[in-house]
Amino acid sequence: MNWLLVMAGAAVGAPLRYLTDRVAKARFGLGLPWGTFAVNVVGSFVLGLLTGVSSERLHLLLGTGLCGALTTYSTFSYETLKLYEGGAKGYAVLNVAGSLAAGLGAVWLGVETARPW
């Protein structure tokens, strides 16, 4: 049952990341990887919110599964490396600094929002 919850959440989270990336590339072009940035920040916020939820099943479905598959470290690293190798070193640094700052800020905001519950 636990495995199924993780799989079900991830089967929604991963395509959401893919589709967000498609929309971001169409909208903002191929400069900074805004799609990956957006899913990482939103997923971190939602995972922070989940700290206010006590149900283990919801954590597996929405935390481990959905947020885990919605957010990604591999694509974030790959896109950063591509920016750097492509000569856009400033963008690479900006992508790292922005993603870390916004991701940490989002998780903080999520945890604080969940606290009163």
Added chain:
Amino acid sequence: MGTRGELRVVGAVAAGGALGATARYGAALLWPTPVHAFPWTTLTVNAAGCAALGVLMVLLTETRIRVAPHPLLRPFLGTGFCGGFTTFSTYALDTRRLLEAGDPARGLLYLGATLLTALAAVWAGGAVTRAVVPVRVTPT
């Protein structure tokens, strides 16, 4: 790509993502991280997924492979599996937990160590693959 093709790609991403997240969950069950411990498992999972993506992307985009790779291979393995296996949200939450636990040095160490390991892994995965697999040459 038509709607049908697009649906197949979305399905491949969903299947790969489900498998990747399951593998990450399995790793967390095998090597659980105690509440205030350093999250070695997530760091290792993230680094391994980055190395795998580095290998995959060079194989799919730079090397000379006799048979053209299946068009669903990249969405299934790269976007799906590697993306679902690695996680940014748990990394952010664990960093916050370490920073809040009264030991900010460990939080910053985790923040920086994951970043450096992941970037090194994705780079090394690609570099090693380029070294061992024949690189694409322009047809003569």
